[in-house]
Amino acid sequence: MRTLIAFAGKYGSTKKAAHLLRDKFSGEVTLVNLTEEKPPDLDTFDLVVIGGSIYAGFIRPEVRKFCRDNLATLTGKKLGLFVCCGLENKAEEQIKTVFPRELLSRAMATGYFGYEVNYDQMSFLDRIIMRLVSGQKENQFCLREENIEKFAAELD
Numbered sequence: 488m489r490t491l492i493a494f495a496g497k498y499g500s501t502k503k504a505a506h507l508l509r510d511k512f513s514g515e516v517t518l519v520n521l522t523e524e525k526p527p528d529l530d531t532f533d534l535v536v537i538g539g540s541i542y543a544g545f546i547r548p549e550v551r552k553f554c555r556d557n558l559a560t561l562t563g564k565k566l567g568l569f570v571c572c573g574l575e576n577k578a579e580e581q582i583k584t585v586f587p588r589e590l591l592s593r594a595m596a597t598g599y600f601g602y603e604v605n606y607d608q609m610s611f612l613d614r615i616i617m618r619l620v621s622g623q624k625e626n627q628f629c630l631r632e633e634n635i636e637k638f639a640a641e642l643d
């Protein structure tokens with residue numbers, strides 16, 4: 488089975504999660520960072536995994552564009568969808584709002600892969616917003632490897 492993992496994030500945690508996921512699959516896997524690369528031809532893949540981080544309730548714009556541009560092709564694929572986001576208790580609810588209905592209804596797995604907050608990398612504005620919203624001043628590294636493993640097992 489040929490697998491594509493197409494992802495987009497802003498400060499690196501989605502990228503880390505996507506790499507962790509790649510290592511959990513047994514077959515051939517292509518990783519595409521949608522913020523840096525054009526997606527390859529989807530016809531050559533059996534399984535497509537799409538993931539991104541959430542900002543102010545929206546998944547990264549590159550993920551939205553990828554889903555929009557390839558909606559018809561994606562609905563014919565074996566699909567997995569994941570998010571990285573800080574609000575763990577709202578993760579499931581957010582997954583349902585950030586991906587198109589057509590993809591959600593066909594996905595064989597949806598996953599919450601945890602989050603990271605790395606103030607050293609953030610823009611000034613994001614740092615201010617994050618500090619205000621979370622009340623936290625420390626960096627946090629909370630990717631959920633057990634969730635990533637479970638997600639891969641559901642698709643492999």
Ligand SMILES: Cc1cc2nc3c(=O)[nH]c(=O)nc-3n(C[C@H](O)[C@H](O)[C@H](O)COP(=O)(O)O)c2cc1C
Nearest residue numbers: 496497498499500501540543544572573574602603
């Ligand atoms: C400015 C800002 C806004 C955010 N908005 C949300 C949000 O609406 N919901 C949520 O669950 N997490 C939110 N987060 C947390 C990020 O989704 C989380 O830190 C994620 O791991 C970032 O992944 P990335 O480094 O790949 O972009 C926000 C973080 C920042 C800095």
